[in-house]
Amino acid sequence: MLKRILLVLAFIVGASAPALALDPENTLYIDLKDGRVVIEMLPQIAPKTVAHMKELARKGFFDGTPIHRVIPGFMAQMGDPTGTGTGGSGTNIPAEFSNLRHERGTVSMARAESLNSADSQFFICFAPAPFLDGKYTIWGRVIDGMQFVDRIKPGDEADNGLVLLPDHITKVQVAADAQ
Numbered sequence: 001m002l003k004r005i006l007l008v009l010a011f012i013v014g015a016s017a018p019a020l021a022l023d024p025e026n027t028l029y030i031d032l033k034d035g036r037v038v039i040e041m042l043p044q045i046a047p048k049t050v051a052h053m054k055e056l057a058r059k060g061f062f063d064g065t066p067i068h069r070v071i072p073g074f075m076a077q078m079g080d081p082t083g084t085g086t087g088g089s090g091t092n093i094p095a096e097f098s099n100l101r102h103e104r105g106t107v108s109m110a111r112a113e114s115l116n117s118a119d120s121q122f123f124i125c126f127a128p129a130p131f132l133d134g135k136y137t138i139w140g141r142v143i144d145g146m147q148f149v150d151r152i153k154p155g156d157e158a159d160n161g162l163v164l165l166p167d168h169i170t171k172v173q174v175a176a177d178a179q
Contacts, residue, residue: 088119107140
């Protein structure tokens with residue numbers, strides 16, 4: 001009887017543990033000062049966005065970029081090499097809105113007022129943000145390392161989350177390419 005109970009418990013724990021790299025081609029590693037964040041990319045939801053982000057990661061575009069806007073209890077924004085919130089790769093991608101919700105760990109594209117203005121800036125939600133649902137392209141979710149996102153230096157809430165002397169992304173890589 002004890003053997004059967006242990007077997008059932010092992011199955012439950014194993015089934016509930018996150019799969020860290022089910023598809024290495026659609027898994028992104030973001031290395032921060034405190035550790036690695038693992039993102040499951042969602043090409044079935046946002047194929048153009050995922051392709052663009054993988055292309056930028058493979059070029060090393062994100063490596064060393066600042067995490068320039070951080071609003072505690074809301075989100076951490078990154079992907080702008082200038083750290084001003086106005087920079088990017090120079091290539092806009094079309095919006096790919098879905099029915100997915102902005103929950104804790106959601107990875108979504110930042111954009112300007114124009115719906116099709118997303119480029120390289122993205123954000124990770126610290127908490128649910130339902131007011132963003134259907135208005136921003138969700139392209140991934142954190143499956144491991146959210147505790148490292150929680151440790152990103154916060155910005156000044158009075159200045160829309162702008163971070164003075166911000167933390168930086170160390171490296172971003174597609175898991176299939178990781179060494």
